[in-house]
Amino acid sequence: MISILIPTYNYKVLSLVSAIHKQLEITNIEYEIRVYDDGSPNPEPENDGINNFKNSVYKKLEKNIGRTAIRNLMASEAKYDWVLFLDADVLPKNSNFIESYVKAISNNNCDVIFGGISYEEVRPIREKILRWKYGRAREAKSVTLRQKEPFFIISQNLCIKRSVFLQANTLLENHYGLDNFFSNQLKKMNTKVVHIDNPVIHFGLEENDKFIKKALKAVESTVILEKKELMDDDMRPIQKSYLKLKKLHLSSVFSLIISTFKTTMERNFNSKNPNLFWFDLYRLNYYIKLKKQHNA
Structure with missing residues (x-):
């Protein structure tokens, strides 16, 4: 039913995979987890343990191909019609994270489901305050606020039909800020986007x-x-x-x-x-x- 796709680069994702896998196992649905390392010069050794999880694959690319290209590769190789993209530096906020997406897929005739982003309440160190403050003010929006601009999504936590993603993700060059382009594509395609309250917590704050x-x-x-x-x-x-x-x-x-x-x-x-x-x-x-x- 769903493919969980997690691209990573120089980041430990075993705890994320473990949390997701635990939730998937109690939903009684068909699933797979794919984690692709995008040519990290020193891949995290603990990530090799991902292959020990049921229906899970950890693949290391020989060279870095970039954020959008690796997502395209993962979607192309995914088994199921729905794919859930998660960034490596997030964790589900709720224990029913997967279940909420499964229900949303079943109950809505839609192409895209966006669960939202959240941040920790505790202020980080001074060197990371700007990213934390920006994220909480501009990205951690309620469902009501997100519905005012339904096509604007953040791909850290994106559930989407595989075919729709491949149709929209046409720009494979390395650029920052391509969520804006992708959102624009979804708007041009007149996709049906549903917003739900099902966030992940973003931990990877840049200085x-x-x-x-x-x-x-x-x-x-x-x-x-x-x-x-x-x-x-x-x-x-x-x-x-x-x-x-x-x-x-x-x-x-x-x-x-x-x-x-x-x-x-x-x-x-x-x-x-x-x-x-x-x-x-x-x-x-x-x-x-x-x-x-x-x-x-």
Whole structure:
């Protein structure tokens, strides 16, 4: 009935597989678990134990092919019509995590089911505060809030028909922030997306500087995909904000003002209380600069 697909890279996933396997065994459904290591230079030895679990496969790729390509490979090799993608650095929040997805599949005529993302309540160390605060404010949304933008999904916890995923996951290049592209694809395909309260807890928090770099890389990806006409230019909040500024002929003025505060903002992002509104302005300013550079 369902294939659990977990790509990993330099990360221990035995505890995640154990938790998922335990839940699968009591649901009395047909299943498989596939864990593919994406060419880690030093694969975690404990992950070899995954092959000891029933209906489970642990495969190590010889070279790194990237996040979207490995997901495409896993979906292509999956046995069942429904696939559940989980990131390596998550754990189910609830003991009925698998059961909730099984019920949702049975009770809904849909193509995609998104259970949501959550974060720990306890604040992490200062070096990881920005990622934690961003995740809790922008990603850990209730079902009600998610239903307002039904096509926006986060692939850390994504249950989807195998055929729909393969049809939507057409961009196999290595880019950051491709969940936005994938969400855009689901919208273009007019897929039926159901949101349920069935989150995973995201534990793999990047340090502030690394997260900032990844966030800016995601902005770059958006501009590149727009110029290639592979993504709508009004899908995400950052795009909508830009279009408003452009309509009012204020994008250059905005960029000039925000640039004067760039150093102050970066200092704040590494503080004990980073300002997410400033983070939005910081990324929007970068987006505007890229749009001008690319003449997009």
